[in-house]
Amino acid sequence: MTTLLEAAALLRSRKASSLELTQDSLSRSKKLQPQLNAFLTFTEDAALAAARSADADFARGLDRGPLQGIPVAVKDLFYTKSAPTTAGSKIFAGFQPSFDAAVVEKLEAAGAVLTGKLGMHELAFGITSNNAHYGAIRNPWDPTRIPGGSSGGSGAAVAAGLVFAAMGSDTGGSIRIPASYCGTAGLKPTYGLVSRYGTMPLGFSLDHMGPLAPTSRDCAAVLNAIAGPDPRDAYSASQPFSPVNIPPVPSLTGLRIAFSEEFLLESIDPEIKAMVESALRAFHEWGATLVPLKLGWLRDVVAISHVILPAEAASVLEPHLGRRDELGSEIRPLFEAGRLIPAVDYLQAQKLRRLYRSKAQAEIWNHCDILLAPSTGITAPKIGEQTVTLPSGLDVEVRAASTLLVRAFNVLGVPAHSTIGGFHSSGLPMSLQIVAAPFREAAVLAAGARFEQETGHYRNPAPFAA
Amino acid sequence: MAFPPVPDWAQLTAALYPHLSPPEREAITRIWAANYQNFHPLKSQINGEIDPDTVFLPTAPGSLGESAK
Numbered sequence: 001m002t003t004l005l006e007a008a009a010l011l012r013s014r015k016a017s018s019l020e021l022t023q024d025s026l027s028r029s030k031k032l033q034p035q036l037n038a039f040l041t042f043t044e045d046a047a048l049a050a051a052r053s054a055d056a057d058f059a060r061g062l063d064r065g066p067l068q069g070i071p072v073a074v075k076d077l078f079y080t081k082s083a084p085t086t087a088g089s090k091i092f093a094g095f096q097p098s099f100d101a102a103v104v105e106k107l108e109a110a111g112a113v114l115t116g117k118l119g120m121h122e123l124a125f126g127i128t129s130n131n132a133h134y135g136a137i138r139n140p141w142d143p144t145r146i147p148g149g150s151s152g153g154s155g156a157a158v159a160a161g162l163v164f165a166a167m168g169s170d171t172g173g174s175i176r177i178p179a180s181y182c183g184t185a186g187l188k189p190t191y192g193l194v195s196r197y198g199t200m201p202l203g204f205s206l207d208h209m210g211p212l213a214p215t216s217r218d219c220a221a222v223l224n225a226i227a228g229p230d231p232r233d234a235y236s237a238s239q240p241f242s243p244v245n246i247p248p249v250p251s252l253t254g255l256r257i258a259f260s261e262e263f264l265l266e267s268i269d270p271e272i273k274a275m276v277e278s279a280l281r282a283f284h285e286w287g288a289t290l291v292p293l294k295l296g297w298l299r300d301v302v303a304i305s306h307v308i309l310p311a312e313a314a315s316v317l318e319p320h321l322g323r324r325d326e327l328g329s330e331i332r333p334l335f336e337a338g339r340l341i342p343a344v345d346y347l348q349a350q351k352l353r354r355l356y357r358s359k360a361q362a363e364i365w366n367h368c369d370i371l372l373a374p375s376t377g378i379t380a381p382k383i384g385e386q387t388v389t390l391p392s393g394l395d396v397e398v399r400a401a402s403t404l405l406v407r408a409f410n411v412l413g414v415p416a417h418s419t420i421g422g423f424h425s426s427g428l429p430m431s432l433q434i435v436a437a438p439f440r441e442a443a444v445l446a447a448g449a450r451f452e453q454e455t456g457h458y459r460n461p462a463p464f465a466a
Numbered sequence: 467m468a469f470p471p472v473p474d475w476a477q478l479t480a481a482l483y484p485h486l487s488p489p490e491r492e493a494i495t496r497i498w499a500a501n502y503q504n505f506h507p508l509k510s511q512i513n514g515e516i517d518p519d520t521v522f523l524p525t526a527p528g529s530l531g532e533s534a535k
Contacts, residue, residue: 278535303504337497348509
């Protein structure tokens, strides 16, 4: 699979033009649409015009950075004035925004070529991307399986090599779960680092916008283009963003890597546990120091998320909840249950969040530079599967198993990155989650880049990739 | 610190959604109860001096009295 940065090098060496990359991207995306259903809308005319413009810029020596001329796509909850924005919902089927999302503005300013809008779990409130209105999105490693979600189209499109990067959103794992199930890299940045302006909210104090791409370095390239303060987003971090610059061979010497047998390595597929343990040993051999921690209390943070998210989601969608028949039967009760959460408990959950943020500083970040865990405790389930049975005989509910290890880091607002960690005996990808203190994106991306460099797992293409 | 008992989810669901069918109300009740099963005991950690994070800043300084167990 060609990475984003490799494609950027091809453009600069004139071995390919943006128009050629874009035509190929659109052609393959359309060809695989019946099998994968990754896209909701193609923006072909605008993409071809943007590609020609990028090529003209290259010809006259204007270089806006690594995204210039690169075909990318965005989850269909990013507002685009040139195409509808459905959020995967029937309710918003006819919604035509009058402005672009901040992220779309920034991608275009960086010269990226937007080829279309990607499918997703309805209203981003779920992890299967088995959409009641627009059909199931399928996993390029095995089309009988889910790609994860809610950014399922983003994961499928990147894993199949249809685009070099895709934007997703992550409220309870919705970037990292599809990255894990589809074997791509995916970054949930620090809360507030990337503007939410012009995105359909779900849980406004938990929503994070971020990229999925073939590698950690590619994610860094996208992050550098989209991060930074935005006065139009009330929750945008005010501090200036320092671009992430990953050295050619990121040093791990002296890096303190924490792990926790409690919670983060419990109740998961034994092969995934073995993969994480193998990664820890490898990081140690490359110079890192391992720090065992006891983080069973992260379960409490997940419980906090179970109160904050439904309440915020219900407040977002309440004006539309009267249109019950236009909501999928899976997500409708989630919103309706959210309306029942007492205001006092929502506020208590936000207070607890503050306590646990302090606890994370004291008990995690004071002891390590990064925390290593699985992204998901299972590999991609079959479409329609409600529970999966682990080799131990333990039945695990798919939604809970998919979100359990990722949700806490939305509550804490810290950067959390997923990268492919190896392959299961079933042939499906398994992924590592790399987490750090707020605004330490460089640490998680550099660790991911070193791991990818050493293992080369990202080079193994999904069966549907070029 | 003693907190009021966990509400009767089924009664509350029925009160707010009287027009829904029993299976639909049951689905909502189940979700609600699941959301709360681990949350309620956590509230014993809260004291009156802690501010909520309604506008969440991951690096913001703590409130008066903030402490982590």
